[in-house]
Amino acid sequence: MLLSSLHHDPSxxxxxxxxxQMFYNATKGGVDTFDQMCSTSSCIRKSRRWPLTLFYGILNIIMVNSYILYTSMPFTKPVPKRTFLRDIAYELCAPQAIHRYLTSHSLSKGLRQIMVDTFKIPEQVPPRRRIPVGHRKLPKRIRCHSCPPRDDRKTNTACLLCKSPVCLVHQSVLCPNCSICPNCNAALFEAEQGV
Structure with missing residues (x-):
């Protein structure tokens, strides 16, 4: 049984x-070539999770298609495929790496230095630091600002900057709202230096 939107009378x-069948046999070389191009610069890693494998496959297809579109433009001077793919990978990784550098307090010094060197993170932006819980004590237990009301989690610690109550689940150096703000990270660094 064959189904085609191009051929109406099977003969x-x-x-x-x-x-x-003859049309498919004449044009299937493009599919094989495309699969070969995907396999030469593949980002696939072994995984037991099929959504991750599917994501890797889609990423390979996107990278090859973007390079084909890039080289087909007449007004650009094409760069080697390896350089093109490396630049795209860098642009995809940079925002997450910078965010991780600023918000994570469990990274080793070596990994932090690699992030600074690779993604050109300015040295004046300090990484967020852990402050002892004793600095954020509340006089009485209050419901956590970040938890939904149905959980009814009470806590006696608060965010150092915005003074919002934060439970042990959401507890970090700052509350979730302040932790993504670069100004709050800078203010926290200044507060730590003054202590």
Missing amino acids: EVEKRKTDI
Whole structure:
């Protein structure tokens, strides 16, 4: 059983092969070439999770298609495929790496230095630091600002900057709202230096 939106009348052309089969055989070389291009610069890693494998496959297809579109533009001077893919990978990784550098307090010094060197993170932006819980004590237990009301989690610690109550689940150096703000990170660094 063959289904095609291009051929309307199935007719035998060569022995028992129809028009649809002959057309497919004549054009399937492009699919093989595309698969070969995907495999030469693949980002796939072994995984037991099929959504992750599917994501890697989609990422490979996107990278090859973007390079094909880039080289087909007449007004650009094409760069080697390896350089093109490296630049795209850098642009995709940079925002997450910078965010991780600023918000994570469990990174080793070596990894932090690699992030600074690779992604050109300015040295004057300090990484967020852990402050002892004793600095954020509240006089009585209050419901956590970040938890939904149905959880009814009470806490006696608060965010150092905005003074919002934060439970042990959401507790970090800052509350979730302040932790993504670069100004709050800078203010926290200044507060730590003054202590």
